[in-house]
Amino acid sequence: MARRDYEDDPDAPKPNSLVPAASVVVVDGAGRVLLQRRTDNGMWALPGGTMELGESLADCGIRETREETGLDVEITGIVGTYTNPGHVFAYDDGEVRQEFSICLLGRPVSGELRFSDESFEVAWFTPQQTDDLPMVPSIRKRITDWRSGRTPVVR
Template sequence: MTRRDYEDDPGAPEANSLVPAASAVVVDDEGRVLLQRRTDNGMWALPGGKMELGESIGDCAIRETLEETGMTVEVTGIVGTYTNPGHVFAYDDGEVRQEFSVCLLARPTGGTLRASDESFEVAWFAPDAIDDLPMVPSIRKRIEDWRSGQGPVVR
């Protein structure tokens, strides 16, 4: 399934769903950030996805990181909450999802780095190496919020 992101775009389709989601800024002992190159849009992104019934937002971030990157993580904090009603994701099945995401901070605890059916490339990056990667603005914003160190943000 393909996905197109619209952020504050007057030509964006109207949202028809709202789904809680989590993402994770996973930082290793060397200060590198874990990113995946998504199969649905070809862009680099943080691991993350929609929350399932019966799980917490932290469990969601842990599960999605493992599924998408092969890495097990421990949640250590919160980067911010992202609920901009002007940010929608349009899927080719007709769903247009309004953003509702909590971005958590995590550290790796194990696993083996690998791609998945949602990511065709997974890698660790020094923070300054991220700037030139193709990435949607909302993901770049989360990384910048983490780099700023200003604590949890509400957007």
């Protein structure tokens, strides 16, 4: 399903849903961060997605990372909370979701890197290599917050 991100855009559609979600900054032993290139917008992003009934936030982050990248991770902390009511995602089915995401910190424990139906590329990057990658502002904000070491951040 196609989606368009709006952040503090006066022309954005009004939200009609609010769904808890988790994203994960996965950092390997060399200090590199794991990113995926999304099929819905072609941008680089952190693994993540919406919580399902019966799972914890950490379970959501672990499941989404496994589904989207092939890696199993251990959650080691929180990067921040992101709840900007001016940031909405408009889906082609008419849903317009207000941002409600907790960004977790994790490390890989097993698995093999692969892409999924939500991504067409998955790769490790040094923090400096992320500077020039195409990504939506909300993902860039999470990576900047992780790089700054100010955890957790509430936005």
